[in-house]
Amino acid sequence: MYRYDQYDQQIVNERVAQYRDQVRRRLSNELAEEEFRPLRLQNGLYMQIHAYMLRIAVPYGLLSTTQLRMFAHIARKYDRDYGHFTTRQNIQFNWIKLEDTPDILADLASVEMHAIQTSGNCIRNITSDEFAGVAADEVVDPRPYAEILRQWSTFHPEFAYLPRKFKIAVSGAEEDRAAIAVHDIGLSVRKNTQGEVGFRVFVGGGLGRTPIIGKVICEFLPWQHVMTYIEAILRVYNQYGRRDNIYKARIKILVKALGIEEFKRQVENEWAALKDGAGTLTSEELNRVSSYFTAPAYENIADTDSGLTSFKSENKAFASWMQRNVKPHRIPSYAIVVLSLKKTGRAPGDASAEQMDAVADLADRFSFGELRITHKQNLVLTDVKQSDLITLWKIAAANNLASPNIGLLSDIISCPGAEFCTLANARSIPLAKVIAERFDSLDFQHDIGEIELNISGCMNACGHNSVGHIGITGVEKKDHEEWYQVSLGGSKGNESSIGKIIGPSFSFDQVPEVIERILQVYCRERIEAERFIDTVRRVGIKPFKESVYATEITDGQEDDVLAFKPAQYSEPLYSPRF
């Protein structure tokens, strides 16, 4: 993975000093909260009622075990023994004291990390494919480009006060695992027929109140031009993006208002002045950065079965885990292992300090000391020998990290919701828990197969509800009760689509039954091994709608949902939307 040189380290160290002084000025009231707010936000620090939440950047979701152990240390020393991995491949801590934040940043800087631009109206942490470098379907490794863009966007002087936040995602495989079509800019690294490397550039995608699939602004941008082209897009956006209405300030609204053709014309016009200029990427720089992303020293192992087949036949739990959580590696004697942070009863994406240490030990022992965070809020060990899988599985299971549910119903993406977020209309995590409990049977989940269920507590869609196969969103009602809207047919990746709302909203207690009915329709309608999303696409939402609303859904049922335990935290409130 990338390692800091003296320049990277110096910039991060100077940031710590700068931020330490900002905090000092805030604490001494030299800075009003209103002025401090954008400063702390550009450093990932959100105000809560009783504490702060700090979001730390994990560039393109890749980290070393030293860095993960630092998270465990931060969780123990400054927080309440746990951290929360996010859909943007970062980590957040919920119980931070403002006074401690400069020291936390200094701790992070000692392991080549920071919290720069993890929030605020600036270019955010660049996200990428969690299987980059090892995926069997990879065309070009996106990580060097993600790192080059990380450096380019870090403290970019002109784009620190954009109309709104700005997210860039890069993917380099046949299958898009980075959801590039729902980012402000999505980059797909590819090769043209001559074998040259370049990008298909998407612009104006996004979730939130107005979910939009990004449009292609450039079919093939040769790799040298990636920074100048993005600079051109940002400059147009910085000047013409709306600043009068927070809900209309994202670039997607500008692209929509101008139309992609006119937007493209303006960008290309701006780009004409930059093309081939100083911002053009050189092969020396690309090679330098790429030199950090070489393959680890794989052992040359004959592709034998290592006893996996026989162990699988006698151990069903292991067999399910192999089926769901272990993915093919481009080297056949190795495997990619997904450690699930979605154990039923836990908040999706939460990991304790102890678990972080355990994962670090696993990665050191079995996966060259590195790991990834996925946008589905799980952890990945990318380079595990097939022959180590049984041992690894046993240790992972002992640490509650081996739920065999990757890509299944209980692999829920959920935003923090009403217990934490001031903007929420409804709770998210308790709903995720009730759903996971209702469908806890693994046999049932494996029968249903691949499905994505996403929950957001409001229209801001931090839980990516609009691209969930099943999307659940807390909606505003006059009575201030919790109501949820259900949508079907959303999807990210190669065939991105926005889900359609099936009809009037439901109460908290009705939602599990609604899902049950939806799944029944799927089981009735599916043709052979057709995936849920494919059935929805083929038959449309009508049969689902008919079934869901056919008879009244009584509240509560036999599930004692009202007795459901509240969150383990008392009342932190924050707004991840910013």
Added chain:
Amino acid sequence: MIIKNKTIVDDDWTILRLAQNETAKNVMVPAGKIIVPLKVWLEQREQLLDRNELGVWIASDERPEMLKDDLDKFTVIAVDFPKFSDGRGYSIAYYLRARFGYTGELRAIGDVLRDQMFYLQRVGFDAFAPRPDRNIQDALKGLTDFSEVYQASVDKKMPLFRRVQRNGNAVDN
């Protein structure tokens, strides 16, 4: 007092802002060193051309192209930041310097605060009028927050990777 070329200096320019009942056409531009709004320049160009020294300021929602052919008419061009979080002024400065080749004084006015100074200087501002309720000494410190930067802008014509020798991953086995 303003900050100019990294030092605190006296300033004898007056910034003209239109009052409620004034228009760009009818406003009386006083004698002396005045920085007029872009609109006033456009409306009263003929009279203003007679002046020895003139400044103009541009609002964040106005276009720098409007000044493109007149850059040599001004001793100072100022860019107004109605709120420090309004980032359009950074691109305006970039255009004036990098695209139109303006070399005279470029001054940041309005909600100009210490923590924006570093970025402001990078996009070509060489003069700053920090918000009057703030300590100007303190604002000056904002110019030196970082000693190195990654990307090219007006201050550094080359990005870091073209300016210095950066070593890649040493193969150590």
